[in-house]
Amino acid sequence: MSGFAEPIPLSLYVHLPWCVRKCPYCDFNSHTAGEILPEAEYVEALIADLESELPRVWGRRIESVFIGGGTPSLFSAAALENLLDGLRARLPLRPDIEITLEANPGTFEQARFADYRQLGINRLSIGVQSFDDAALRRLGRIHGGAEALRAADIARASGFEDFNLDLMFGLPGQDLAAARHDIETALALAPTHLSYYQLTLEPNTLFHHDPPTLPDEDLIAEMQAAAQTQLAEGGFAQYEVSAYARAGRRCRHNLNYWTFGDYLGIGAGAHGKLTDPASGAINRRWKMRQPAQYMKTARAGDATGGSNEITSTERAFEFMLNALRLREGFDLSLFEARTDLPRAHIEDTLNGARQRKLIERDGERVRPSPLGWNFLNDLTALFLP
Ligand SMILES: C[S@@+](CC[C@H](N)C(=O)[O-])C[C@H]1O[C@@H](n2cnc3c(N)ncnc32)[C@H](O)[C@@H]1O
Ligand code: SF4
Known part of the structure; x- marks a missing residue:
């Protein structure tokens, strides 16, 4: 559960x-x-x-x-x-x-x-x-x-x-x-x-x-x-x-993408991300890329080109890849609600990023600092599993 x-x-x-x-x-x-x-x-x-x-x-x-x-x-x-x-x-x-x-x-x-x-x-x-x-x-x-x-x-x-x-x-x-x-x-x-x-x-x-x-x-x-x-x-x-x-x-x-919400993707090459609340899994699924092949497979009932699970070790990074793009950042409660990980999971990394002046923290709220905004790739990479 x-x-x-x-x-x-x-x-x-x-x-x-x-x-x-x-x-x-x-x-x-x-x-x-x-x-x-x-x-x-x-x-x-x-x-x-x-x-x-x-x-x-x-x-x-x-x-x-x-x-x-x-x-x-x-x-x-x-x-x-x-x-x-x-x-x-x-x-x-x-x-x-x-x-x-x-x-x-x-x-x-x-x-x-x-x-x-x-x-x-x-x-x-x-x-x-x-x-x-x-x-x-x-x-x-x-x-x-x-x-x-x-x-x-x-x-x-x-x-x-x-x-x-x-x-x-x-x-x-x-x-x-x-x-x-x-x-x-x-x-x-x-x-x-x-x-x-x-x-x-x-x-x-x-x-x-x-x-x-x-x-x-x-x-x-x-x-x-x-x-x-x-x-x-x-x-x-x-x-x-x-x-x-x-x-x-x-x-x-x-x-919704930037706050790590779910989305269905339909059409040639479209990507989707869905959370299954029952099993707790977050999965990505994408569709066949070539229009002709997509049309043929979709009409036959399954145009899936591939799928994978965003494992719990990857979730923090995937969340940050999106949420740190937001100027106002995000609340830690949103991180927990979307990833099903406790905030303790990212506490050390957040502290490290704050020491390097890449993020600002105000209670629940985490946002990239002007420096972090300039070095967003470096900031996000800190959360890599
Ligand atoms: C998928 S396109 C759809 C818009 C529509 N097809 C058009 O081009 O008029 C979305 C936007 O991505 C931007 N874009 C596409 N290729 C880009 C690139 N190589 N670098 C930066 N922006 C790009 C363009 O501003 C484009 O309008
Ligand atoms: S090729 Fe199509 S999708 Fe790509 S930028 Fe040009 S008009 Fe937009």
Whole structure:
């Protein structure tokens, strides 16, 4: 018998793996869409995938849904309606649930976005990256700056009060003025949330094989510091390494990951993490990565690509990997509730981190210090088993 005393919140991630074109920096499970998107077959596979997960989550309610990709905004409203109807018929959803859809500015048509809103999708995450045409070209994006501006207008006109803009910085050829200008332009569009990612060169991407020249580390640090100031002045609080939000507009779905909640993952290559209160086990499970193979196996009843248990010796590290990304840190009671480990388990490591001035402690609350925030990998590594 385990000690998990309080229920662990459960969210749902849905992966739609197609894009108009693969971006040279992107290592997500995304594939160039052919002439015809097999959306009906794919939605059928997603529902079959969900059915196969149901015995693992009987009686639990879904707190948030995130439809990510890939480029989910390639899917028609009719296909997404079938998906959402299928979800609602099989799982209880929290009444005021957050349902986010990722969208690429190269795929915005007003009528479709108004239909998305009608389906109950109430948050958009728009992959703007930059408003600078030359920068977007170098990133291999399918859109220019004007489409990015238009996307935000269409989002609002379609009834999406709540939308995020994804921006990247440290781009090939970018200087400080250009980075600052991207943030100014984003603020003028009045989103509720902004994600600001440093461009990284990921293995198995074109940029990794043939790297562009990137700004040096000092300049990248200046860009980030400038953005922090601009966003704070614009009313956005940084609550995670890359995430900034207006009051009350933090992304509930991502917060569930960062607070080590549970999530189901359906779709090609999707990952899930589930706690079984009866046995006390925490398991990860992921799905077949290739869309064709995923569809075939999901419809045959099991698209599992692999699974493993997060053993009790790994839990502290896994928890920290997420929770230390939060600017406000976490309460020790949350650590106990999510890992089923006593706080004594991490007491020595926390004391060591405090002596090295990497964390601050205020009663129950543990948060990374400004130094710890700068050396987050080192701080997190202290909790390795
Ligand atoms: C899965 S993508 C989905 C958004 C949508 N497909 C698009 O690109 O418009 C989520 C976000 O991750 C960020 N991202 C992707 N690859 C990245 C990389 N190599 N370095 C930093 N950020 C990256 C981008 O900002 C992107 O919008
Ligand atoms: S559109 Fe987004 S998901 Fe698709 S390849 Fe580009 S960055 Fe990756």
